[in-house]
Amino acid sequence: MIGSHPLVLRIQALARELGFSQIGIAGVDLSSAEPGLMQWLAQGFHGEMHYMATHGTRRARPAELVPGTVSVITARMNYLPRATPADWQAVEFARLERPGEAIVSVYARGRDYHKVLRNRLATLATRIAEEVGPFGHRAFTDSAPVLEAELASRSGQGWRGKHTLVLDRDAGSMFFLGEIYVDMALPESAPVTPHCGSCSACIDVCPTQAIVAPQRLDARRCISYLTIEHPGAIPAELRPLIGNRIYGCDDCQLICPWNKFAKKSALPDFDAREGLTGRTLGALFAWSEEEFLRHTEGSPIRRIGHERWLRNIAVALGNALRAGEADAAEALASRAEHPSALVREHVGWALAQAD
Template structure:
């Protein structure tokens, strides 16, 4: 099965059992604190997330898979290169994972092919494929099946692959021998906790999504809390800081697939140019990619915040870009544009 997985572009596969009862208390506490924010589906499914047999009746084992996503042309020193973007406030930063094709589509199709290969070998069996698409405790299943350990930022870390990978699962009705978990190797390191721009990692292994820039720019639909806007800097879709700082990501590997190569416009383009995209251009440029899911309105909301931060940092051209959207039909966009314009020296005097 490992050879088939590698042929399909996966870095590793593992097998987990379905008894996740020891994770239920932590999940319940996370939900009770409201750390899931507006992601109501997480609370709606409750403990089913930790009970694979309830989510998909008949499931007795879970095949887990990870797939590296750094673009194939990722250079040495890529972490420093990405951090340097934060020093150019007029440049828009999109998370590395979102610069190529939508990972949901890539992983789902390849997991299905893996299931078909298995069926050809052992005969038909019941299964269901998941890729960040249902109430599945992905990181927990990955850790239990030897894909790595849970880092203090809650992501899965692998000694030979860092954390720059996607996770996927196949719930199956076939009893398979589980693979062994691995030991944690974070030690006393707290780099991810310290670097977080919004202090969203409130304790080792505990993330308050309501403060996380990835959540705010992608999952959150309404106004971004004003207190957090300055901390977003020029990050307009996601945030990679906790992964960029992680020492283990010096071992992160580029993908073997071209699907995750960066598309034109999602690395190195100015905020002003991105803000000028019409809805038609936004839809065209994001077709087949993950960014499209937030829609043009949230795209403009996010960039307006970044332009406001650029204006505060002394980028005079930001005001002209913002002025073009001051009369935008969306009240959400207008409100963020007004806030952004108020960050300039002329408006604060």
């Protein structure tokens, strides 16, 4: 019977076969989240992510986004690479102490999670239809105006940490989220209680102090936003704080005590690709656009394009130069006459760090 608890148990079993670690069910009334969303937008914390303001309240109204939606199936998938060592947090922090090494956020070292989750959510929906018959549905993976973390926390996937990410006592925060909006009523999962307590480690460790209050992130200061979403020049005052991070930032997750329980992925898709881990900034800065496209095929990194890739690495090379990495100057000089004004400006700033 549709809407019965046995169906949810069956959905969870089907999801596990597809590599998902947990399934939850959320309702569609997110009205209590609307005021916070609108305040966040009003403060401009979304930066250049104009689509967030364009969609406005639709993010908090699933039935407006997909008419007929009465329940949301939320899915969680662990992404730590299968070869991740037990002391992975310490290993990742140590990379920050090697200014000539390029750091790519852990989640982006393997295959593009959008592709992996989207395909598996589609397969899950097909298998559910085989059990219950045709039903209306639409799957999302960070791909539409969806209040992903809100739906996840309401459906028992975890609680919102002070860094705004969803945290689980048994799995930390190193997981992706996806949703299937469905037109059939399913019993909602019970939310879990928060367990951050008085800990403020994520707020304290943020290099740019982008977490302006518990559960309040100013994306305009966030290194992940600046190196991935932001299309233009990185504010000069924030460049020294970026260090050697060239795509994303994991610091608020690395410091989190709950991530000692983070789980490895069951899939090879998220294993670190050769060429994206432990490489020098100079080596990656030397990639031609053709090489960039080849090395990032099927990777989430490709979507920032070669120009922003060079912009990011130029900043990191400038920071390396200031830290005494002499060969950074030679790498930077090779792009001093780059056709892109954006790249040239960041290279000029970086070369000036030797002064």
